[in-house]
Amino acid sequence: MKRILALSSVLLAGSTSMVLANDDLMERIDDPNQWAIQTGDYANQRYSTLDEINADNVGDLQVAWTFSTGVLRGHEGSPLVVDNVMYVHTPFPNIVYALDLADEGKILWRYEPKQDPNVIPVMCCDTVNRGVAYADGKIFLHQADTTVVALNAETGAVEWSVVNGDPAAGETNTATVLPVGDKVMVGISGGEFGVRGHLTAYSIADGSQVWRAYSMGPDSDILVDPETTTHLGEPVGENSGTNTWEGDQWKIGGGTTWGWYSYDPEENLVYYGTGNPSTWNPAQRPGDNRWSMTIMARDIDTGMAKWFYQMTPHDEWDFDGVNEMILTDQEIGGQERKLLTHFDRNGLGYTLDRVTGELLLAEKYDPAVNWTTGVDMDPASEDYGRPTVVAEYSTEQNGEDVNSTGICPAALGSKDQQPAAYSPETELFYVPTNHVCMDYEPFRVSYTAGQPYVGATLAMYPAPESHGGMGNFIAWNNITGEIEWSIPEQFSVWSGALATAGDIVFYGTLEGYLKAIDAQTGEELYKFKTPSGIIGNVMTYTQEGKQYIAILSGVGGWAGIGLAAGLTNPNDGLGAVGGYAALSDYTSLGGQLTVFALPD
Amino acid sequence: MKRILALSSVLLAGSTSMVLANDDLMERIDDPNQWAIQTGDYANQRYSTLDEINADNVGDLQVAWTFSTGVLRGHEGSPLVVDNVMYVHTPFPNIVYALDLADEGKILWRYEPKQDPNVIPVMCCDTVNRGVAYADGKIFLHQADTTVVALNAETGAVEWSVVNGDPAAGETNTATVLPVGDKVMVGISGGEFGVRGHLTAYSIADGSQVWRAYSMGPDSDILVDPETTTHLGEPVGENSGTNTWEGDQWKIGGGTTWGWYSYDPEENLVYYGTGNPSTWNPAQRPGDNRWSMTIMARDIDTGMAKWFYQMTPHDEWDFDGVNEMILTDQEIGGQERKLLTHFDRNGLGYTLDRVTGELLLAEKYDPAVNWTTGVDMDPASEDYGRPTVVAEYSTEQNGEDVNSTGICPAALGSKDQQPAAYSPETELFYVPTNHVCMDYEPFRVSYTAGQPYVGATLAMYPAPESHGGMGNFIAWNNITGEIEWSIPEQFSVWSGALATAGDIVFYGTLEGYLKAIDAQTGEELYKFKTPSGIIGNVMTYTQEGKQYIAILSGVGGWAGIGLAAGLTNPNDGLGAVGGYAALSDYTSLGGQLTVFALPD
């Protein structure tokens, strides 16, 4: 335990001026009794040192209390706990509740923004929101319509608000924001509407914009230094954000930033990934389409990129690179290094040096993955760092209006937004995965602002010749690139995991079960059926010295879009409706928080 | 215990031909492991002989599983359990789910009627529905739009459907139906729209109409025999349903039948009450307005009335008489008699002989009641059976456009639809009550079919000079007319109670707590905060020999209409919005089933 705490202090404590600007948040992140930001900590480990609930007693877990959010459809993210107050958010219309934990969950305040419901059809994958964040006495809400609001944490009063995008142009939001120092990191959605992605830093004090970094475009837009910003160790050179695009296509080039953000205080870098290039029809955008599908490391103060790594050049499958970057300090090749581990939609688990961006490992974390034979790991090769594409599953090579069948994974990837957890005790990553394949037929599409810009018809189904289910919950070793154990699930595991010092891991299932697993063996120790399918992330906190586990129910997200939006045509929801049709035999729409504890 | 079972068999078993026609249902009603109709049994006792969960161990109760109905707003009624299947209904759009209890609640089928949403604004008091009923392999759903549907209990397929009323004329439904023998009893709502109430018997086999009894109108409409149908022992005489009305007002006279129905197999009588006369402005309808506000006993086969008792002649406060009639066999005045006990909206608890309709007792079950000094109990008096009205609180005497203030109870009564329970062991009634007073200002209104026909402005508030709360949960002795104990509650107890052989009583609160109480002492033994405010009724069943307690959450109904319909003007919702405004500090909209059990 000492070692873990030591590691975590290194990660969180050493640092510069903006740490001082945010001692308040840093202390709360370091305090296992609270849960102040969606990811639990800046490293995105989703690990808690609390161990009152542990492998020995988790079987006795009980529901302590519950709360209905008053909203149906997909509930992603988790509540926060700051001091004795729990902050609960909802999908559109993005209500925020402050619940008094010291007074049986009494509602201290509720904030309900007025939003134009016309934003709903512009959201690609349900009306989800991945939650609010706390810093400096404020609760930050990034609404579906891209308005960022800072609420007074005590009263719910609006302190400032700023508009980050334009829903009429297809720009929407589902992501949480990440407060760091005196700034808050804010992303954008809309890759299916030709939105050019960007990450923006706003001032925590007053909401003024500090910097914005686009995912593609001129160097001044993407905030690179052609000489010092690197890709796999080499300078990116001039115009790297336009010279792998034909004409002006980069202007509607996608690469949105709707995933999770990590931060390393020592390096003063924020890490995140960019989404798919637009359209989904690869024939319409020849070239590598940089910097879509890219892991980015940027200086927090200036936004300048230190390094990039493009995982899937010229995407042909919608394998958005936005999944979380998990920061760990581990020994690899006999050396203690600062690592970044990332489970990409494309089915590869990557381990990189997060200081330099050096690629250390890239291995399939689902054996079903078939579109690539793997990544060229030879630094001397001209294909260094590129995945080798299997012709049969190349929608580019098969061409427009041809249905490429049997591609694994499906567009929603071997993992989508559902975040993994890491335990420094086991040094394993606990990864909620999809085990789904697809047929993909690209077609020509023309761009109209605010209209879908997809250009592909999809069908999805469970990975063939496997256990028949659509998901697995796995334990992954990021040093060896091996799956330590794997729990088959009937549906994709669309919920974020939590690992704790109690030697257990939690996750939720699309049918609605909260499950507790032995972190070492993968043995199931507890399960409970919550009101609705789970796509939220498990979190933990204490109240009066007692440990609680909390999870939002409410089926939806891309996997649950059929139920959430009431769709029945199998090809609707970009193919997810047919794939997950059986879900309606297990659950119904919901929106509830369930809080667990051990009996007194 | 023997004695209780003996009593219940007497009540349920002795009988005629239609019992044979419905052995299936009778056996299930007699089987404490199932819950086949909303009221638990025909006597409306809401008493279960199950005692695995009891006063000694109920403190250990745990949530066993949960289910989101996928619908928000007020959830009244309860699930049914028939064999290993649980049937769960929702408010509008009135979805029905069949859940396989033997397979972790898997959804066997779901039925969602297509209903015109224009019915919603014609529903006076939220989009509630008090649940489905089982008989002869069918699940009966009475939709908001008054369509009665018989679903195949195994497949959910529609076997027949029949239309009971016309929403365009203000006719809607919220009530459950009561299957008896080869018929199903069906009521109607719309007293706030000038609907003339009726009870209708349809054939269980094919939905054909067998008889219909109106609450007012010519003798042939109201199904009376002027000679043999009695009121307080006297024949009602000719034209009793028109001769206390001026002109044709009876045609839009109200007296709707949206409450609960009871049945005595030995007497072959169905018991129910009729609602308020229309309009709420008493000056517009001089006379006693018979047979609004009346307890009715009718022959099941013919619909012919055996006896009536009008509790509130010429209503001036909207004290609908629809609350449930609880049938018991008890000793009173040294004699074993067949009793009917009824807690009326008007604040009086009535005990009658259910064979003859003789009035045995009428006492206030909330000391706050002030509109009457009591009922004239002298059979020789010409006011026999009439409540004595206190002039100060008479909205008739104060006149149109005058605000009568401080009337107790408020229009929603000392008790509304929320049903009480009776334990044959304690011989006490456990009554969820309102402790609310009002200001009431009647005004002239004209009738337009399908438009509100109310004619009064109301304000509601907690009973003054009391404990400050808006409700009590009480134990009532129907022989002595005394309150044995009373638990103060911050809000009205709008949930139906359950009494069990475990010496405990359950009820839910508007904040969302399920509570278990010692049936003898009134001591609170357990409470749990469910996702949303409770207006449903507690039920119990067993699965594989284990006892479960189930309750629907989902705030709404008249008390919760502010939250349910998003209203904020205090006078909206006929005055309930202001009265219950503080509820939004405790709960939010929901729609969830929570099922409890003891730990294994």
Ligand SMILES: O=C(O)c1cc(C(=O)O)c2c(n1)C(=O)C(=O)c1cc(C(=O)O)[nH]c1-2
């Ligand atoms: O390209 C985009 O801008 C964008 C946005 C989102 C989103 O904001 O939820 C998703 C996706 N793409 C996407 O590709 C995807 O698989 C996805 C899943 C989900 C979800 O919440 O379940 N959102 C999104």
Ligand SMILES: O=C(O)c1cc(C(=O)O)c2c(n1)C(=O)C(=O)c1cc(C(=O)O)[nH]c1-2
């Ligand atoms: O006169 C009617 O037809 C009628 C109907 C209903 C109903 O159907 O719910 C209610 C009432 N009246 C009513 O007076 C009343 O207090 C009431 C409460 C509720 C409820 O479900 O909370 N319904 C009704």
